[in-house]
Amino acid sequence: MAGKTVKSEASTSSSSGNSDNNRGETVVSDCGRRKSSCGYCKSTASTSVSHGLWANSITVDDYQELLDRGWRRSGSFLYKPEMEKTCCPSYTIRLRARDFVPSKEQQRVSKRMQRFVDGTLDVKKSVETRKDPGVSASACGEASSSGTKKSLSNKNKEKTVGDHITYYLSEQVDNMIRTWSESGQFPCSVQLPKASVKKVSQAKRKLMVEGAEDLMYSSNIAFQIAATIRQAQSIAKDASQSAEDNPLSTKIIAEKLAASLDQLANTNGLAIRACNGHINFYTAATQVSSNEDSHIALGAQESATERKDFSLRLSPVHPQGKRRRLEIRLKRSGFDPEEFALYRRYQIKVHNDAPDHVSEISYRRFLVDTPLVPVQPSGDSRVPPCGFGSFHQQYVIDGRLVAVGVIDILPKCMSSKYLFWDPDFAFLSPGKFSALQEIGWVKENEVRCPSLQYYYLGYYIHSCSKMRYKAAYYPSELLCPLRYQWVPFDVAQPLLDRKPYVVLSDFVLLQNGESSQPLVSENVMEVQGDENHNEDSNDVLIDDEDEMTEPESESSDDDSGSDSCGQTSVEIENGNVSDILIGLNGSRMRYKDLRRAFVPEESYLESQLHRYKRVVGEKLSERMVYSLG
Numbered sequence: 189m190a191g192k193t194v195k196s197e198a199s200t201s202s203s204s205g206n207s208d209n210n211r212g213e214t215v216v217s218d219c220g221r222r223k224s225s226c227g228y229c230k231s232t233a234s235t236s237v238s239h240g241l242w243a244n245s246i247t248v249d250d251y252q253e254l255l256d257r258g259w260r261r262s263g264s265f266l267y268k269p270e271m272e273k274t275c276c277p278s279y280t281i282r283l284r285a286r287d288f289v290p291s292k293e294q295q296r297v298s299k300r301m302q303r304f305v306d307g308t309l310d311v312k313k314s315v316e317t318r319k320d321p322g323v324s325a326s327a328c329g330e331a332s333s334s335g336t337k338k339s340l341s342n343k344n345k346e347k348t349v350g351d352h353i354t355y356y357l358s359e360q361v362d363n364m365i366r367t368w369s370e371s372g373q374f375p376c377s378v379q380l381p382k383a384s385v386k387k388v389s390q391a392k393r394k395l396m397v398e399g400a401e402d403l404m405y406s407s408n409i410a411f412q413i414a415a416t417i418r419q420a421q422s423i424a425k426d427a428s429q430s431a432e433d434n435p436l437s438t439k440i441i442a443e444k445l446a447a448s449l450d451q452l453a454n455t456n457g458l459a460i461r462a463c464n465g466h467i468n469f470y471t472a473a474t475q476v477s478s479n480e481d482s483h484i485a486l487g488a489q490e491s492a493t494e495r496k497d498f499s500l501r502l503s504p505v506h507p508q509g510k511r512r513r514l515e516i517r518l519k520r521s522g523f524d525p526e527e528f529a530l531y532r533r534y535q536i537k538v539h540n541d542a543p544d545h546v547s548e549i550s551y552r553r554f555l556v557d558t559p560l561v562p563v564q565p566s567g568d569s570r571v572p573p574c575g576f577g578s579f580h581q582q583y584v585i586d587g588r589l590v591a592v593g594v595i596d597i598l599p600k601c602m603s604s605k606y607l608f609w610d611p612d613f614a615f616l617s618p619g620k621f622s623a624l625q626e627i628g629w630v631k632e633n634e635v636r637c638p639s640l641q642y643y644y645l646g647y648y649i650h651s652c653s654k655m656r657y658k659a660a661y662y663p664s665e666l667l668c669p670l671r672y673q674w675v676p677f678d679v680a681q682p683l684l685d686r687k688p689y690v691v692l693s694d695f696v697l698l699q700n701g702e703s704s705q706p707l708v709s710e711n712v713m714e715v716q717g718d719e720n721h722n723e724d725s726n727d728v729l730i731d732d733e734d735e736m737t738e739p740e741s742e743s744s745d746d747d748s749g750s751d752s753c754g755q756t757s758v759e760i761e762n763g764n765v766s767d768i769l770i771g772l773n774g775s776r777m778r779y780k781d782l783r784r785a786f787v788p789e790e791s792y793l794e795s796q797l798h799r800y801k802r803v804v805g806e807k808l809s810e811r812m813v814y815s816l817g
Contacts, residue, residue: 212561214251214812215244215771218800221270228276228652235275239803241266243559248576250812251560252598255280255644257672257805261596261605263557268803269647271669277689278647280667281658282601282674285630285643289662297620304616305585307511357385357405357469364448365413374413374436378420383409385469404458405469410442414465438465512586516625521558521578523548527592531555534608555580555594555606572597572637583609583622591618593626601642602630623661648677650684668693765797771813 219240226236243264246254251261258280259268269278290298303309361383368374385407417436442462449460449467459470528551535541562577576597583591591609595602604626609618627643634641648666649655658664659681665674668691675692683690766780779797801809 211247211249211563212245214246215815216246216266216812217242217244217815218796219265220796220799222267226275228649228655231275237270237274238267239270239799241804244815245561246559246812247561248563248596248598250808251596252600253808254804255598255601255603256667257803257808258667258669260646261559263553263555264559272689276649276651277669278649279669279680279692280644281646281648281664281677282642282644282667283627283661283664284641285627286634286641287663288627288631288643290624291660291662294620294624294660297617298624301514301616301621305512305514354385354387354405358383358407360449361385361407361409361445361467364445365409368444374417378417380416381409381412383407385467402471403468404471407467408465410438410445410462410465410467413441414438441465442467515582515584517582517584518574519580519582520562521556521580521594523552523556524580526589527580527582530589530592530610531608534611537611558596560596569637570639572633572640581622581626583618585613591622593622595626597640599639601640601644602626603644604646627661650681651688666692668696670694763798765794765801765809767810768797768801769810769813771815772817776813 219242222238222240223234224236225232225234229235243261243266246266251259254266254268257268258271258278259266260280261267271277300309365374365380365383369380374380385405388403388406414437439462442465446460446462446467461468461470528548531551532543532546535546536543558578560576560578562575563571564575565571565573574597576599578594578596581593581595582589583593589610590613591607593604594606595604597603604623607619607622609622623645630640630643643661645658645661645664647655648658648664659677662677664677666677666680667673668675669689670691671693673693673696675696679696680690680692683692683695766778766783768779770777770779770782772782797809797814800814804812
């Protein structure tokens with residue numbers, strides 16, 4: 189992209205002394221089963237069920253394997269939903285970057301940013317109407333009132349391109365009339381008519397003498413205003429005044445409106461003039477092709493039922509605008525006051541968080557603290573030039589920080605954790621744009637580090653309409669919650685339409701003819717309680733990753749059914765936990781070497797280790813350190 193530079197400060201960061209051959213060790217404390225309220229289905233009961241680990245440190249290799257078993261992290265807290273028990277089953281979703289096929293909407297997002305950087309999408313030449321919260325008038329430099337934007341967003345989306353233009357122009361004229369009324373230039377007691385700008389038919393157009401302009405739209409609102417005012421005022425008072433001298437005559441009203449709307453004309457490639465009481469909108473004749481509206485760029489051409497937003501732009505063929513400089517900076521995770529200020533503004537403006545709930549402590553815990561042991565570049569194809577670990581990717585426009593993506597770069601993937609952005613730049617769809625940039629980053633770096641092929645988007649939650657947008661990055665895969673095999677989303681979707689929890693790999697095996705019977709007992713396939721999960725009525729596109737923090741919930745390891753989740757696992761070994769690696773007082777030993785120190789009747793620790801082994805797998809249980817203090 190022209191005007192874009194990419195900087196990486198990661199490779200110059202200090203390391204922890206870990207080479208590629210020694211990437212540190214993983215040390216975790218077992219938090220057991222956790223129950224909490226759910227932010228997806230808005231359940232206030234403790235219906236969200238997960239297993240939690242607190243990571244003192246974790247290697248990038250171990251965290252990669254945990255991701256591939258359905259785990260995620262929030263700061264140093266690791267969590268894995270208990271899929272057959274939780275209210276909103278969360279499936280890990282990923283995309284092979286080199287196979288990515290951008291949709292038309294995603295292509296439009298990239299082109300919009302390119303035009304913005306090039307200066308052809310100058311803020312004075314665009315009207316962005318979005319459903320995203322927090323859109324600021326200062327961002328798009330738009331002088332229209334919030335009422336205009338609301339009217340545009342509620343307008344029938346089935347209108348043609350020409351109808352959108354005339355509706356927009358009508359609203360601008362109405363805004364000016366309303367301003368005059370409020371300032372006393374029109375009688376406040378008079379109910380003025382609404383403006384109507386209409387497209388002038390080809391047969392009625394008259395080319396100007398100099399041959400440089402062409403009449404496109406016209407409004408007779410000045411006639412209607414003058415007539416309304418005359419009816420409301422005393423006829424005797426105005427009878428002696430001629431039309432030329434009357435300050436409220438049709439001609440003067442039209443001229444004043446045209447003069448006031450002159451800035452609108454200049455910024456939209458139009459010329460506005462008063463002519464015999466009419467307000468006429470002209471455009472350069474050389475711009476008009478056989479298609480009368482070809483000079484108008486409408487950002488969304490799909491049907492109204494599919495469109496989430498639209499961009500209306502009136503501009504010359506070769507608009508002039510200031511070029512901007514977009515920089516994308518990759519840096520190791522760390523506290524940055526400028527980033528925190530942006531995060532705080534984002535949470536308050538976009539998510540409506542109370543200011544006193546957006547603290548530096550919570551921000552550090554959520555997005556800065558990381559247990560990942562950083563790996564520095566190795567100079568070969570085993571590690572990308574930036575290294576492995578946790579990073580903040582900054583998006584800077586003309587020196588102004590406008591967005592920050594929080595990501596983990598691992599041996600096989602880039603894992604997107606969170607994105608926060610300046611509400612003033614919502615019209616650029618920063619969530620979508622950053623995702624496209626991150627996918628592109630993976631594709632580029634696969635050449636340098638062949639193992640790094642995937643982009644992980646977090647959790648896909650089919651029962652929550654707000655989280656379905658992730659499947660728009662095609663072709664994606666979902667992780668089977670039982671066998672930890674990757675299943676194409678196209679295969680998984682019809683299954684999830686029927687049940688929130690599905691053992692996805694069963695159906696892949698059946699399709700391949702490997703079995704004629706379901707491979708998991710029917711009770712495992714049933715959704716817990718067979719509940720109907722109500723989808724959020726506001727199907728708003730969420731541009732960022734889940735806001736999962738360490739749940740303030742009760743541990744329920746003593747729950748009578750705490751082992752039931754293990755009964756569905758295909759990794760139930762013979763129950764042997766002897767080789768689990770234990771950390772105690774700085775020492776490392778296998779559980780079999782520690783067992784003799786415990787009273788034979790004591791079974792609590794061993795039952796914990798059984799659950800731990802089931803949720804992390806045999807290999808990781810023998811490699812990660814299970815800390816006992």
